[in-house]
Amino acid sequence: MNAPESETSEAAVERAVHRSTPHDSxxxxxxxxxxYIDDMVEPTGTLHLAPGFCPDMARGRIRDIDLSRVRQAPGVVAVLTAADIPGRNDWSTSIGGDPIIAENEVEFWGEVLFCVVAETRDAARRATRLALFEGEAEPPVLTAEEAKAKGLRVLDDYGYGRGDVARSFASAQRRFDGVIRNGGQEHFYLEGQVALAIPGETGDMHVYSSTQHPSEVQHCVAHMLGVPNAMVTVEVRRMGGGFGGKESQASQWACLAALGARVTGRPCKLRLDRDDDMVMTGKRHDMTTAFSVAYDSSGKILAADIDFMARCGYSADLSGGVNDRTLFHADNAYFYPNVALKSERLKTNTVTNTAFRGFGGPQGILAAERIMDTLAIVTGIDPLEIRKRNFYGPGRDVTPYGQKVEDNILPELIADLERSCDYAKRRQECRAFNSKNRILRKGIALTPIKFGIAFTLTHLNxxxxxxxxxxxxxxxxxxxxxxxxxxxxxxxxxxxxxxxxxxxxxxxxxxxxxxxxxxxxxxxxxxxxxxxxxxxxxxxxxxxxxxxxxxxxxxxxxxxxxxxxxxxxxxxxxxxxxxxxxxxxxxxxxxxxxxxxxxTPKIHWDRQKAEGRPFLYFAYGAACAEVTIDTMTGEMKVDRVDILHDCGRSLNPAIDIGQIEGAFVQGMGWLTTEELVWDDKGRLATHAPSTYKIPTASDVPAIFNTRLWDGDNREETIHSSKAVGEPPLMLACSVFSAIFDAVASLKPGVVPPLDAPATPESIMRAVAFMRRSEA
Missing domain, CATH: 3.30.365.10 (Aldehyde oxidase/xanthine dehydrogenase, molybdopterin binding domain)
Incomplete structure (x- = not known):
């Protein structure tokens, strides 16, 4: 049962909730x-671990690893291999297939094949480079398209829908097809993956782990050691960021630290170097999304057929839940009367992709917003008007997965933001600017979000x-x-x-x-x-x-x-x-x-039947972004951002605004600057800050207005508040849509082939297409 709030009148006392209290740390x-873990005073005798991998192989078989020079290196105490694991050699949180230490088969560049335990971290890292490998490399499968052609999947395809999509397309007089590609994203937490394991006197193990899921780390360590869960304690005081990257994938590094402690009988710590962290840990799933849409003369969607092809990497990890949530949010704020949704979970020889803030939702919402932007171009109707005409509303209030949208505040919220940011006037100003400038072009977009709150795996709630x-x-x-x-x-x-x-x-x-x-x-x-x-x-x-x-x-x-x-x-x-x-x-x-x-009450989900109520409620929000692009260089600047976001009755407005603005900037990075590149041998080329660009202070718009929507959560939640961690990231779709709008201004009626991230190169490819269309 939900516990009732105090009956005390708020006018009589100053309450601890609904206040902008500073963060406790x-x-x-x-x-x-x-x-943080790396700041803790190390117990006497602490050893340090460093994982080793084959630098020349992303896919293939290992016949032999010569570790003799590694064992003889200065300061080395032990070298761990799969043979040292007494229990289960798997850190998977789902169906398996994630070895803590691989044995003979290499499935991606960076897969751990051994782990050095040494007196110092430097000695351990230096020793990993002394291993000699014999084996046969095979050409790696690197893209979702190649994996699909070869029939490689980590999980079966999944999808659902409603209505008669084929009949709707056959009878519709207006339709369009499109494709949008979005890249992955590196978590780039300030504190990398780290764990400290301290052995107990009777086989117990105390693990300090930088993890979002202490119980999962406990289970994985216990299974790896072959002991009951009760013999393993996992402790987390704080993390220096997680963003989903420490939900499942912290387990491997905690297992290695615990294995080192078991083998040596001494405390063991493993802290990944930044380059190794980026090479060895998963990212946001990159996807190629193909869509077909039928619509009427007013710009309302009649039918949609949407197919998401996800690069999952070499194993399933959390790809099932991530891709399911992509489907849950393929509608975003819009009603599709007839719809077919499909998700393909494809296997590649790249690091296994994992949870990332939004957990697949951003990819679905990005596709929905591209559909709206395309619809605006083919109809000649203002993009915001197109969005409003397709919103959920009375009689149009059931999602493709069968949940009724009962708490829809978007029409009022959008109207509020539209007025406060002066959208109509600024759109006219952008058009006037573009009519006078051939090189610099402005774009503006106001985009909504509707994000479901709950774990879609019901027992986690x-x-x-x-x-x-x-x-x-x-x-x-x-x-x-x-x-x-x-x-x-x-x-x-x-x-x-x-x-x-x-x-x-x-x-x-x-x-x-x-x-x-x-x-x-x-x-x-x-x-x-x-x-x-x-x-x-x-x-x-x-x-x-x-x-x-x-x-x-x-x-x-x-x-x-x-x-x-x-x-x-x-x-x-x-x-x-x-x-x-x-x-x-x-x-x-x-x-x-x-x-x-x-x-959590009320929620239920039958995945086989694709029906139920997977979410307790929806969080809503909207953002208006204005950008300027340079069509000669592809450079882009965000000029202004206005955000209105729904946190219900905020527990702590200052913290919530900080989460909203931080999420927005992180989402902006995903959609504009953060590009992951693998070479043809399957090696990650963008594995350091020198080659991978996250947003900096100079990328934050000078005009950045953020407000909280004033309204209680209609569901019985903690003091009528709403979740705020993930939903605001999708507000950054407004920046991507604004860039799309700026490029589209070069040739009215032509849809730019803009992919994410909208780097200068991506913008220039789209501009070149539009220039050819002009000719």
Missing amino acids: AVLHVTGRAV QAGALVHVYADGSVHLNHGGTEMGQGLNTKVAQVAADAFGLPLERVRITATNTSKVPNTSATAASSGSDLNGMAALAACNEIKERMVAHLVSTTNAAPESVVFADGRVSHTGGSLSFADLAKSCYEGRVQLSAAGFYS
Whole structure:
């Protein structure tokens, strides 16, 4: 059951929630005192690990690895191979196929074939270069198109739809076809993959891991060591960013550290070098999306047939869920009366792609927005008007997967942003500018998002929390979520402080630890605050009930009169401090500890039938972006961005605005500058900051206006808030659509073949196409 909010009037007290409270580690972050795993004081005797791979092979068979020189290198204590693994040699979170240390077969450039354990990190890394390999290399399969031609898949195709698409196309007088390609994206977290494993006295293992999913790391390490889960404890105080890259793929590096600790009996730490991290870990799935659309004279879609071809890499990893979510968001904010959606999960000899902020949703939404932009060009109708005509609405409110859109606020939200950003006037100004300039061209776009909130694997929608109230009235809080800079710990602490009516500084939140809260889900799917906030509130309310019962028994106060606020507990007979009540409860032998639990209500999903309600609610938002491109060089500048985003009743407006703006810039990077390149031998060429460009401060628009939509979540969520981690990333589609608009201005009526990321090269290819069309 969802726990009710306090009955206390907000006008009477200052609440801990709905306030712009600073991040709990903000001062530590900016002063450099925040402790990450690589900052921890290393236990005496700590050894360091470095993984080794074959530098000349992306696909093939290894006949022999000569490790004699590696073992003899200075400082080397041990060299780990697959033969050293006592249990399961697989870090997979799904169907398997992800060896911790590969044996004979190489499936991508960078696959771990051995791991050096040495006295220092430098010695370990130097030793990895001394291995000698014998084997037969085979030509790698690198693109989704090649994999499809060869029939290579990591998972079966999947799709669903409704209506009669073939009949709609046959009877429609207007239709178009198109293709859009989007690249992948490197997570580029500031803190790379890292783990420290400390062996216990009876075979136990304590692992400090930079992971979004401590329970999954616990399971993988336990299975690898061949011990019960209870013998492995995983702890996470904070991560220096995750973005999905540490949801499943942190497990391999934790397993290697734990294996080193088991073999040597000494603490072992593994921290990947940045280049190795980029080479060895997965990315956002790049996709080629083909679509056919039938429409009427007003610009409304009659039917859509959309096929997503995803490069998944060498194994399944999380590709099932990622690509399913692409289909869930292929509609974005738009109603398709007749629709066929298909996803192809293709196997290539590249690193296995994985979760990334948005979890496949951005690829689906990008395709939907390209359809809208194309529809605007072929009809000659303003792109925003086209979007509004195709919005979900009365009688047009059921998604392709059967969920009714009951909470649609987009028409009001879009109208608000359209007015506040002066869209109509600025579109006219862009047209006037373009009529006078041949080289520089401006574009503007206002795009919406509708993003479903919940794990689409239903059993993951659960969370636990542990709350202690001490005799002095201070509160200790632990929950199953992980802090990666997004402010989750701050928000959950606010929930607990508000429940007890305490100032935030009286609540101490501690490192996520599998021995305190078991069987947790990943901090992902934007559900961290929703799940862990409700679990914490349930625990707090259980303790409050006991405290109230004790107060009533000792004072004869009316239970309904008891109010926790401003650090005090008031009732009909008077009041006392929260600390005094806590002490009285302790002396009265009242339990002041509780484990809270929450599972998301209402949701269900039958994947075989492709029907149900996979999401509890939708988060909405919109962004208007204006850009200028140089048609001689392909350079692009974002001139202005206006955002209006729906967080429900925000738990912490400052943190939410920070998440919105950060997500937008990260999405802008995916769509404009971040390009992954593999050479013809399957080697990642863009494996360092020197060759891979993420957005910097100079890329952020000088005019960047962000507002929160004012409105409660209609669903019963933690204090009526909404998730904010992933949805705002898709607001950056407005930048890509604005670039498309600028290129399209070169030849009205012609659809530019612009692919993402819209790098200068991509822009110039599209410009060249338009110039040829002019001729």
